[in-house]
Amino acid sequence: MGIIFDKPLIGVVMCQNQLAGHAVQSVHNKYLDALFSAGGIPLALPHGLATTPELLEKSMTALSGILLTGSPSNIEPHHYGETSVEPDNDPGRDRLAFALVHSVIRRRMPLMAICRGLQELVVATGGTLHRALHLVDGLREHREDHALPLEQQYAPAHEVWVQPQGVLSELLPGCEKFWVNSLHAQGVRSLGAMARIEAHAADGLIEAISLNDHPFALALQWHPEWQSETSALSRPLFAGFIQASQRYQKEHRI
Numbered sequence: 001m002g003i004i005f006d007k008p009l010i011g012v013v014m015c016q017n018q019l020a021g022h023a024v025q026s027v028h029n030k031y032l033d034a035l036f037s038a039g040g041i042p043l044a045l046p047h048g049l050a051t052t053p054e055l056l057e058k059s060m061t062a063l064s065g066i067l068l069t070g071s072p073s074n075i076e077p078h079h080y081g082e083t084s085v086e087p088d089n090d091p092g093r094d095r096l097a098f099a100l101v102h103s104v105i106r107r108r109m110p111l112m113a114i115c116r117g118l119q120e121l122v123v124a125t126g127g128t129l130h131r132a133l134h135l136v137d138g139l140r141e142h143r144e145d146h147a148l149p150l151e152q153q154y155a156p157a158h159e160v161w162v163q164p165q166g167v168l169s170e171l172l173p174g175c176e177k178f179w180v181n182s183l184h185a186q187g188v189r190s191l192g193a194m195a196r197i198e199a200h201a202a203d204g205l206i207e208a209i210s211l212n213d214h215p216f217a218l219a220l221q222w223h224p225e226w227q228s229e230t231s232a233l234s235r236p237l238f239a240g241f242i243q244a245s246q247r248y249q250k251e252h253r254i
């Protein structure tokens with residue numbers, strides 16, 4: 001594979017949507033562009049991969065990293081012990097994302113997870129979510145205003161404080177707090193034993209996590225992929241992920 005791709009191939013999870021009456025799976029260009037700019041080659045992964053474990057595992061042997069993207073859809077609450085129905089669901093994406101997290105943990109393959117992706121990493125490792133942050137006492141509004149132009153929706157919205165001696169503090173040395181965008185209604189309620197807090201907001205909401213005892217598994221509740229190439233706070237995050245994927249590629253002779 002190295003003969004064809006000297007850059008690491010990064011599997012990217014897609015979202016199920018409707019387009020002119022047809023079911024489609026898609027991924028925003030901003031995620032693909034951020035990976036290309038950092039030196040990776042994105043490869044979109046269809047939900048069908050999760051229907052056959054052997055298929056997924058075979059596909060994983062060609063990859064050197066996984067990116068779990070954001071999405072307007074929400075994880076179905078039964079995955080974290082709640083009974084209510086989720087109208088904005090994407091069960092195929094839930095299945096694939098959870099299978100990818102478990103495979104990544106087994107293989108010690110680098111993972112980067114953004115917004116819904118962070119929530120998937122939380123749930124797949126035994127944590128739970130708040131389903132509507134704006135209804136939780138003491139938590140601020142973390143949603144975007146859909147009436148605004150995209151530039152304003154993805155503009156910095158609040159600060160985050162970085163936990164010392166973590167993955168984030170290593171990638172952004174000297175950066176104890178910084179502003180991030182905020183485009184989510186749900187968020188972390190509790191973490192499983194494998195997860196470590198990397199950053200939190202002023203209202204106490206967990207904004208970034210990593211996995212203990214894993215070479216690189218970083219998840220962010222904000223969107224560093226938005227104009228990542230021109231952001232001094234986002235470029236190092238993708239650079240760190242792609243460097244870890246390059247190391248994985250070399251070690252596994254992919």
Ligand SMILES: N[C@@H](CCC(=O)NCCCC(=O)O)C(=O)O
Binds near residue numbers: 028186
């Ligand atoms: N639906 C979840 C996750 C929010 C999320 O991932 N938003 C991303 C929007 C589209 C994108 O930029 O990828 C929640 O509301 O918490």
